[in-house]
Amino acid sequence: MAAVEEAQFWQAIGILIKNYHALNKKIFEVVITQVEKQQDGLLRGSSEEELVKSLKEELSNRTCTGFKIRFKLLPKKLQDNILGTGIVDFVECKYECQFASDDIEDFSVQLSKGQLLLQAKQNQNWLEFVLKPKLLSWSQSKQNESKVKSLGLLNLEKYNDLYKKLKQKHSHRLLEYWKTAQESTDPLKFIYEDLAIAAYLIVLWSQTQSEPKAFADLGCGNGLLVHVLNDEGYKGYGYDIRKRKLWSLYPEDTKQNLIEKAVEPNSFRLDFPDIDWLIGNHSDELSPWLPVLSARLNTNYFLLPCCPFELSGAKFRRRNTKISAYQDFFQYVTQVSKECGFEVLQDRLKIPSTKRLALLGIKRNTSKSITSVEYFVQEELRKYRTGESEVKLREKGESVRNCTQVDKTIIDGLVLKIFNQILASSEDKWAGRLSMREIAQSLSKEELSGIKSECGGIKTLLRNKHEVFEFCGGDLIGIKTPKPSTHLPSRLTTKKRNCFFKQHHPLGCPLLDVDCSFIH
Template identity: 75%
Template sequence: MGFVSKLVNATASPSLCDAMASITEAQFWQAIGILIRNYHALNKRIFEVVITQVEKQKDGRLCESSEEELVKTLQDRPSKRTCSGFKIGFKLLPKKLPENILGTGTIDFAKCLYECQFASDKLEDFSARLQEGQLLLESEQNSNWLQYVVKHKLLNWSQSKQDEKKDRSMRLVSLEQYNDLYKELKRKHSQHLIDLWKTAQESTDPLKFIYEDLAIAAYLICVWRSTTPDAFADLGCGNGLLVHVLNAEGFKGYGYDVRKRKLWSLYPADTQQCLFEKTVEPNNFRLDFPEINWLIGNHSDELSAWIPVIAGRLNLSYFLLPCCPYELSGAKFRRRNTKISAYQDFCKYIKLVSEKCGFPLVIQDRLKIPSTKRLGLIGIKRRPTIPIEDLEYFVQEELRKYRTGESEVKLREKEERVRNCTQVDKSIIDALVLKIFNQLLAANEDKWSGRLPMREIAQSLTKEELSGIKSECGGIKTLLRNKHEVFEFCGGDLIGIRTPKPMDQRLRARVTTKKRSCFFKQHHPLGCPLEDAVCSFIH
């Protein structure tokens, strides 16, 4: 490649490199195979990689090949290989740059060498080689990136279990079309929506919610390019942001929620007319517009399990992004399979519900959104192979088996009850906080901060002391989180006393500082370790 070489040695991360000081040829090519399809894991400015061309080197010449053959050859033993190497053309999709970046990867099996070059000076060319069991990386510059990022990833990938059938993100849409559209939606809508957030004085993080719903909108638009809806209905639409963006992009739709949100009155008039404050009662809910042929459940909580039921009853298609798992009764979801995560278990249950409601195939795709709950489920219009009577029988059996004692299905109430310990009498809260604080003090030796397991703290409190908060979400855990200036979660089940830190000078003007008395000044035997001028609280 003509590099001015800077050889990167394995001294940057001793613990990792000591544990993986030597790798085999099979492990090296496994890591390279993962790298080729996951360059975005090395660079946060890149959204995704698209392989555009694969050629194999055979008998001194290049001939057409495929990504499938490339993957298989990288996994084969050397004796089974039918070529001496590959040349791979790929395209990097940047998150912000307007133009995509072309790249070329070259595999040389004889030299155990992979070389990567980019048609842009914004990214660094590099090579990776296996020599006597050691992973060697070379580049013209930026050795720290190779040392701390590339090498770390390659060594981890060399030890990972191969799973080519693993559920990959965004399988149903063109990654390039999606990325271009997402960037366009951000350009058109993000600043205006952030301004609306400020006007409404929303307490939620605008960057998280706005960019997440823009990403969901971009995904749906890409899916709908092959099956355009006449109109959609977003059940449990919340702040109505997804409805607003999709309407603005030419997709007619409506949003229903049990409570009107502050943002609704700030949207344009045509969006406001499409948002309805209406309880979605699953057993008698009817849509107001006959043209609706798609349902959306975007983090719809208690309604999630009902989305395929309602879609089945009304003969509609649906898109569901499940979040908090609930039974059809509105009770918390009861695990069916403890061998997988609760979220995976719930998604599997949704597929079962969909099958019973007449959807023979439910497509699952993993979205790229700023949320840990990002598995999307799509049920295309049900087939009349299952009579509606069978659907209703299944629903009633589920309600009978998992009913919580209520005579009716109990979903979200119109007036949301505040359940974060803020409604508990202050004297009860203060007494509990002081008792737990003194308990932690007694458990330490250095007279400043002790640690105790949450279980031990809870067991030390009487029923009377806990009775005031036992109906609150999270109970004692929520209480401790709300008092974050006093307590800290130390990992696992351990709770400790937080050591006060000086106030950031940039935060002096914030109204949250200097409004309350310093807890440590009042209650810690050593007082507050901070001077009054740098403490966030009043001394």
């Protein structure tokens, strides 16, 4: 294993301080409440910004010998938050973490002669298979200063408390709806994702004093978000081109608010005059139109873009190939929002989706005339039209486009091939790394063609196989070290598939059968 340099060590610790929740799935988020610096043998008041700056500085430039950090862990299920203390010791090159709870074990990490020394009283498996791999990954990662912070616009404690409340109140009943409707989609993903989005919107509205008189969810799909918000006392409606099976199972108050109607951008009008918020929750072809419609209808908007499309309804044409297709599209929709006169806010949601960046238009510059907005739209349609004379969005019949529709033998073959390539890249059978470019270049056109047309390429495949691969910063892909399951046994989520590592890794799975989420 390569030696870890001191700068890399403190980079990893800086990430660990704010991201303990990445090591313990029972924790939602970390909130730093106080920072003090150790200077001349005394503790003096400091700030999170000074802590971050000192962790990046050379030893000779530091003005203190360490920091004492007080923080709260926000649990996903427990009622009370967990208090903790972190001690940064620059002299000993050490970080200690202590918790005021028996549910979480204290630990320490020290750099000695280029190696990480980790200590805890009991949980050695956690140190070896969870903490150490994460620290090594973080020490090598390229830090993206421009990355949007998760839930950066919200009070995290309020959000976490509300999300827990919504899960407790709604999840069981919504699961029953799913069973009754015999929906083929994954209930856990959709239910918890839409509960998280509902919690986000409710807290956002309360914090920004922008609670809607009424909202309209355009392309509402199964109507779940509309139902939850309605049930929480928010008036609103859902529009979609076709009715879903779940609609008939909702209470009457929700059913009457779900409208089977195509949203045609150039002819769409609101059926209810009090609507002052538009919602686009993974609204596909409608995504670039949300800011335009909001400008035309004089509303605010919340948009969670997903699959990239032009205003014409055609597949999005790349503007900037130096970044990912998703980032490129997100930047484009941001540009559309600004052209429509909005002061655009961005945030990153915590949801079970790879497409979690959100755009919000809460304040619009009224000096930006609708005439100029329409001129921009027509210019975009002229430049990127695909031969159709009118804007053409989706048909009433819907096709599914993701890696679940690709022949399973193709997927399994590609996964195993990429896995073996990463495995061979390092003598340490868990530390291999390959860049996305190296992986893509190693695959033939025939191997890629099976997924290219359905889900956009190899990156989506790797993300969908998150139990096997992990993204290690930059464009590096590694093998994910199996972690003990922290969830209670559930017939919906565990022990459904064979353990990939038990079958294919030369060292097998490092977990005992009882600790692994998959079948041994």
